[in-house]
Amino acid sequence: MEDILPLQLNGQDLDRPIIISGPCSAETEEQVLTTAHELSQNGIKIFRAGIWKPRTKPGGFEGVGVPGLEWLKKVKEETGMATSTEVATRAHVEAALAAGVDLLWIGARTSANPFAMQEIADALADAKADVPVLVKNPVNPDLELWIGALQRIYNAGIRRLGAIHRGFSAYGKHLYRNLPQWHIPIELRRRMPNLPIICDPSHIGGKRELVAPLSQQAMDMGFDGLIIESHCEPDSAWSDKSQQVTPDVLNYILNTLVLRSESQSTENLTLLRQQIDTIDNELLETLNKRMRVSREIGQYKKEHRMPVLQAARYDDIMQTRVKLAEEMGMSAEFMRTVLAAIHEESVRQQINVLNQR
Numbered sequence: 001m002e003d004i005l006p007l008q009l010n011g012q013d014l015d016r017p018i019i020i021s022g023p024c025s026a027e028t029e030e031q032v033l034t035t036a037h038e039l040s041q042n043g044i045k046i047f048r049a050g051i052w053k054p055r056t057k058p059g060g061f062e063g064v065g066v067p068g069l070e071w072l073k074k075v076k077e078e079t080g081m082a083t084s085t086e087v088a089t090r091a092h093v094e095a096a097l098a099a100g101v102d103l104l105w106i107g108a109r110t111s112a113n114p115f116a117m118q119e120i121a122d123a124l125a126d127a128k129a130d131v132p133v134l135v136k137n138p139v140n141p142d143l144e145l146w147i148g149a150l151q152r153i154y155n156a157g158i159r160r161l162g163a164i165h166r167g168f169s170a171y172g173k174h175l176y177r178n179l180p181q182w183h184i185p186i187e188l189r190r191r192m193p194n195l196p197i198i199c200d201p202s203h204i205g206g207k208r209e210l211v212a213p214l215s216q217q218a219m220d221m222g223f224d225g226l227i228i229e230s231h232c233e234p235d236s237a238w239s240d241k242s243q244q245v246t247p248d249v250l251n252y253i254l255n256t257l258v259l260r261s262e263s264q265s266t267e268n269l270t271l272l273r274q275q276i277d278t279i280d281n282e283l284l285e286t287l288n289k290r291m292r293v294s295r296e297i298g299q300y301k302k303e304h305r306m307p308v309l310q311a312a313r314y315d316d317i318m319q320t321r322v323k324l325a326e327e328m329g330m331s332a333e334f335m336r337t338v339l340a341a342i343h344e345e346s347v348r349q350q351i352n353v354l355n356q357r
Contacts, residue, residue: 001151004194005159007132007224009046009082009102017259018198018225020084020103021250022048023232024240025061026068033074035232038247040079042254046103047072047081048227052092053239054109061238069099076100088116093123097131105134105227108166108203111149112138121156132160134198134227141168141181143188150195162196163188164227165218167204174285177206177243180214182221182278186271189222202229202243211245212253219257221274228253290342291349298350308350314343 006013021039026032026049036047049072053063072083084103087093088110096104110116124133133153138145146163154161165185167178185197199218201211215226231237234244245253301308318339325335 001154001161001192002194003159004154004161004192007160007162007196009132014045014225016224017219017257018046018196019044019254020046020048020198020225020227021230021247022084023050023237024202024229024244025050025053025238026064026071027238029071029074031232032068032071033078035230035247036075036079036081038232039230039250040081042247042251044247044250045081046084047075047079048084048105048229050239051085051096052088054088054107066095069095069101072101073099076102087120090119090123093120093129094127097127097129101131103132103134105164106136106149106153108136108139108169111135112140112142112145114145114148114152117149117152121152124153124158125156129156129158130160131158132162133158134162134164136164136166136200137168137184139169141179141184143184146184146188147191150192162198162224164198164200165204165223166200172289176204176210178204180204180217180278181282182217183275183282185223186221186275186278190271196224198225198227199223200227202227202240206243208234208243208245208249211243212256215253216257219259222270287342291345294346294349295353298353301350302354308347308354317343 007018008014021044023031023035032049039047049068051063051068051072052065053061055062072085075081076083082102084105085096085101086107087096087104088107093104106117106120110120135146135149135153138149150161150163163185165180167176167180168184170179188195189197199215201214201218205211205214211228215228218226228250229240229244230247230250231241231244232246234241234246237244298308300306318336321339322332322335326332
């Protein structure tokens with residue numbers, strides 16, 4: 001896939017950072033056109049809107065469907081903006097191409113399904129489509145699945161190809177709606193250096209207050225652009241209202257972004273250091289989860305009048321984890337030191353629970 005082309009619209013390369021913005025869902029013609037005009041006045045060149053919306057459970061708003069494509073035509077006619085939408089089936093692809101949509105993207109649920117991806121790829125190939133296509137990462141953190149989805153679109157003849165990093169689903173409560181796991185798109189960049197990667201801070205954060213810091217982090221890590229959900233009245237949005245910002249707020253976010261110059265000679269080292277930073281953050285979150293479980297254990301011991309220290313359990317953990325670490329190429333001394341520190345903090349957390357009144 002070395003002949004991937006830069007993302008282009010109307011025959012022109014898109015400048016970094018590429019900005020794609022618009023509402024999560026096309027709801028009404030008025031909402032679409034109002035948002036588009038406000039974004040256009042702030043210099044946004046690519047308008048996004050969900051025409052078909054995959055919902056986790058039946059009964060929710062699943063998009064306005066084909067009629068919304070006429071609204072995208074009006075956006076192009078009235079503002080000159082390029083238009084983009086998500087496709088998940090052959091019928092979606094055919095309808096979007098017939099309506100003159102300029103850029104397509106494929107969502108996280110769809111990219112996780114090789115059958116769906118092949119259907120979309122076949123539709124693009126049959127139409128001899130010449131449009132940019134962006135593929136979001138699968139919902140689960142599987143880089144090979146993401147690359148496989150990209151390869152299917154590439155094999156359909158699409159050369160203006162890109163990826164969207166929207167984070168990965170995880171069970172339980174977290175700061176983010178979808179965990180960034182930055183090391184995965186970083187590894188994608190290492191393996192496919194010519195592939196443009198766009199960040200989706202709206203879906204990673206899930207909260208509008210997280211859009212700005214996540215956007216800056218993506219720029220610091222060398223991403224090629226951002227796809228950000230923007231709505232003329234976000235609090236009244238029919239879907240994902242908590243993560244959408246107004247066009248004016250978007251304009252402020254973009255104007256405060258710091259774009260850092262890249263040094264080619266240190267690019268690989270920078271990427272590796274970014275992976276270290278990301279993994280360290282994930283270690284901290286994992287340790288936080290462990291301490292949360294330790295506090296729950298402390299509560300159980302308190303209720304059942306059990307002592308905090310369980311020597312046999314600690315000895316078993318030490319032996320099994322040290323052996324596993326050695327098999328992974330780490331030293332036994334290092335792992336004993338780490339486990340001892342973790343155990344000490346776990347005991348402290350449990351004692352705090354026991355002392356609570």
